[in-house]
Amino acid sequence: MNxxxxxxxxxVRIVVQWCFMFWVVGIGIRFGLFVNAVESGxxxxxxxxxxxxxxxLPIGALTSLKNWLVSGEIHPVHPASLVIFLAILxxxxxxxxxxxxxxxPVGTLSEAAYKIGTKLFGRNFRLWRWLDIALRSVKYLLLLLFVKLILIDMPTEAxxxxxDAPYWAxxxxxxxxxxTRMSVTTVVVLTSLTFLSLFYKNFWCxxxxxxxxxxxxxxxxxPFKIRRDSVGCTGCQRCSNACPSGLPVHSCATVxxxxxxxxxxxxxxxxxxxVLAMQPAFWKRSVPVWVFPVVVIFVFMAAIGAGMASxxxxxxxxxxxxxRLIPLVPYLSH
Ligand code: SF4
Ligand code: SF4
Incomplete structure (x- = not known):
């Protein structure tokens, strides 16, 4: 059935991305109203x-994850941070x-930025291969730093x-x-990233x-991976040229x-x-293209639903x- x-x-993907974006913006506005109520007394x-x-709050969620693994309890102050983290994982x-x-939402904005860049400049740019590989390792180094600081080095008592501290609350x-109260540094960094995203696909991501x-x-x-049938493939390389991650799809049997x-x-x-399909390894027959989006949405909603139900x-x-806590915010730096 197709x-x-x-x-x-x-x-469909663009619709899903922007619906989620508006949902997240709605959450932000609602939380802003909540905080504003506290601040206005x-x-x-x-x-x-x-x-x-x-x-x-992904860094706090990582701490909460370790706490859960060590104690078996989900910390009650911001439990949704861990539920969302686990759902995405x-x-x-x-x-x-x-x-x-x-x-x-950041991926959605990055994608919109490079599409606007393509319209403005007629193309996107690619960094030299050596620089691309070197820069791609930066995100793994940052991840390693967080994993070391939180999952490995942080003592159980800490x-x-x-x-339990007011800072996490x-x-x-x-x-x-x-x-809502951006510093000059934040504005400069976000503007620079937006500018780079116009030229280079998904620069931040x-x-x-x-x-x-x-x-x-x-x-x-x-189990899902892009698989290519080399018999039907003509080697036109349209897949590789279109891939936002710059992957050589045309030369891989499996990405x-x-x-x-x-x-x-x-x-x-x-x-x-x-010729190309997002196919689970264990399924030998062809999979309709709608299956993957359905799996994506279902897994996310089921995981969030499980968190709510529990x-x-x-x-x-x-x-x-x-x-009691919000007046302390300016004094809580770590
Ligand atoms: S898999 Fe890629 S290279 Fe092969 S026919 Fe399709 S677009 Fe062209
Ligand atoms: S190979 Fe590239 S274009 Fe294909 S699904 Fe992965 S990231 Fe997207």
């Missing part, structure tokens, strides 16, 4: 605090680095010290202020994002690279029928806790 043509999968908030805001283990190309508010590095490594275990985001752009651009979604902090 309910989605190969060509229309790009449109309201006795009760107009809107409740949206737990989804904790998706912006599970997506990568099962369905490539699909979070990056189907849901991540875990609860961090997770208001880390969501600090993240909100990062966007490709070179600097440690979260993407982690998901890429996890994605190597995914195993941790850089593959499962965007299906190569599949959409292949002019031959049934009551690991809402923070243990009350409105009065935020009333």
């Amino acid at each position: 309910i989605l043509s190969t060509k229309s999968v790009s449109t 309201a006795t009760a908030p107009l809107v409740s605090r949206p737990p989804g805001v904790e998706g912006f 599970l997506m990568s283990l099962l369905a490539k680095k699909s979070f990056c190309s189907w849901l991540c 875990l609860s010290g961090f997770l 208001v880390s969501d508010v600090k993240m909100l202020h990062f966007f 490709r070179y600097l994002c440690p979260y993407g590095a982690l998901l890429g490594l996890a994605s190597m275990a995914s 195993s690279s941790p850089e593959c985001t499962g965007c299906l752009t190569c599949v959409v651009n292949c002019p031959e029928q049934n 009551r690991h979604w809402h923070s243990s902090l009350s409105y009065s806790d935020y009333q």
